[in-house]
Amino acid sequence: MFILMYVSLAFGSNASALVKDIGPEQFPINEHYFGLVNFGNTCYCNSVLQTQQKKKENLLTCLADLFHSITTQKKKVGVIPPKKFISRYEKKMVNLFDNYMQQDAHEFLNYLLNTVADILQEEKKQEKHHGKLKSGVSSNKAEEKKTEPTWVHDIFQGTLTNETRCLNCETVSSKDEDFLDLSVDVEQNTSITHCLRDFSNTETLCSEYKYYLFYFIFFLYRMRVKKLPMILALHLKRFKYMEQLHRYTKLSYRVVFPLELRLFNTSSDAINLDRMYDLVAVVVHCGSGPNRGHYITIVKSHGFWLLFDDDIVEKIDPQALEEFYGLTSDISKNSESGYILFYQSRE
Ligand SMILES: *[C@@H]1O[C@H](CO)[C@@H](O)[C@H](O)[C@H]1NC(C)=O
Ligand SMILES: *[C@@H]1O[C@H](CO)[C@@H](O)[C@H](O)[C@H]1NC(C)=O
Ligand SMILES: *[C@@H]1O[C@H](CO)[C@@H](O)[C@H](O)[C@H]1NC(C)=O
Numbered sequence: 001m002f003i004l005m006y007v008s009l010a011f012g013s014n015a016s017a018l019v020k021d022i023g024p025e026q027f028p029i030n031e032h033y034f035g036l037v038n039f040g041n042t043c044y045c046n047s048v049l050q051t052q053q054k055k056k057e058n059l060l061t062c063l064a065d066l067f068h069s070i071t072t073q074k075k076k077v078g079v080i081p082p083k084k085f086i087s088r089y090e091k092k093m094v095n096l097f098d099n100y101m102q103q104d105a106h107e108f109l110n111y112l113l114n115t116v117a118d119i120l121q122e123e124k125k126q127e128k129h130h131g132k133l134k135s136g137v138s139s140n141k142a143e144e145k146k147t148e149p150t151w152v153h154d155i156f157q158g159t160l161t162n163e164t165r166c167l168n169c170e171t172v173s174s175k176d177e178d179f180l181d182l183s184v185d186v187e188q189n190t191s192i193t194h195c196l197r198d199f200s201n202t203e204t205l206c207s208e209y210k211y212y213l214f215y216f217i218f219f220l221y222r223m224r225v226k227k228l229p230m231i232l233a234l235h236l237k238r239f240k241y242m243e244q245l246h247r248y249t250k251l252s253y254r255v256v257f258p259l260e261l262r263l264f265n266t267s268s269d270a271i272n273l274d275r276m277y278d279l280v281a282v283v284v285h286c287g288s289g290p291n292r293g294h295y296i297t298i299v300k301s302h303g304f305w306l307l308f309d310d311d312i313v314e315k316i317d318p319q320a321l322e323e324f325y326g327l328t329s330d331i332s333k334n335s336e337s338g339y340i341l342f343y344q345s346r347e
Helices: 013-021 043-049 059-071 081-091 104-133 141-145 149-157 193-202 318-324
Strands: 035-037 077-079 158-166 172-179 181-184 203-210 215-227 229-237 238-244 247-250 260-264 276-289 292-301 302-311 312-316 335-345
Touching: 013 215, 035 302, 035 312, 043 260, 059 077, 059 081, 104 229, 104 276, 104 335, 141 229, 149 229, 149 247, 181 193, 193 229, 215 335, 247 276, 276 318, 302 318, 312 318
Parallel strands: 035 077, 181 229
Antiparallel strands: 158 172, 158 215, 203 215, 229 335, 238 247, 260 276, 276 292, 276 335, 292 302, 302 312
16 A cells, blocks of 8 residues: 655666666566656655655646656666656645745655645545435535545554643643654654654643633643554654754754664553554755755665665665764764654554
């Protein structure tokens, strides 16, 4: 269901080198490793597309067409220009962004997943509506409004529980919130496991002035994972707003991401505790800040690792992943460091 797409066009030399690196006999049947041509600062887009899997044209049909044109290529490796998809995407973004500014891969991932989910939900609603009209059953407004889960939700959606503890009255309440990816804070010389533990253990203090009671009520909020998704997308918050500088700066901290990840202690009523995950893809940010840099992607396919850098696709050793953990020195901000991690559940 979740098809990892490896998309960037090789102008001959690189393509044949990849076939040679993998070995013509070992080359997976039905796989196509294609680079995506970068149309000026679209690598934030390519880097996320390189990790993913007809009617009126929309972002989803353009994406499907792109994947279709890759999977039906005669050549096993190559390069393809994601022109239609990019122009469709940019048409939407024209009011929001300027193409010639660096975009954020995490924002793009979020936008893509939410937009695809919205398109699918709208289609389901239309189908249901037409089905009802045909069968003559009067439609129920409340039922029509209900949103149904789509394959985007089946793959990426997990649930967080927001536990609220009132310090004045010692009552605890909780509220569930769905997520498609988790954004975690990063610290120097740590690991993603540590960041996740901090994510669950961080309590935020908030207060509310109850004027009719004439005093403040203090609350502690804590977010814990309740339901784990099939694909866990972890966004490392490497861009931090510096008040003194009035701009975002990059935290190049070394954060180790293991090939295997087990999530401990999620919420006490968690549904699928202790799931085992395998790393399947990493979006890497190269550079010193959100507006200065480049994105590349590393994807696992049939047991080997491939690096996609726009139109270049290379096979790399698994040990080379260590080069993307980040830096132990706090002085240098310029790094090639893991930015979005994709872990796939074993079950
Ligand atoms: C948790 O819930 C409270 C109350 O609804 C809200 O104020 C707070 O922002 C929530 N925390 C997060 C991280 O969503
Ligand atoms: C997980 O939770 C259990 C009980 O809720 C606790 O005893 C245990 O120490 C926790 N483990 C970790 C690794 O936090
Ligand atoms: C991180 O680790 C490196 C090498 O192990 C060390 O030199 C550095 O001081 C550490 N940084 C922090 C902030 O602990």
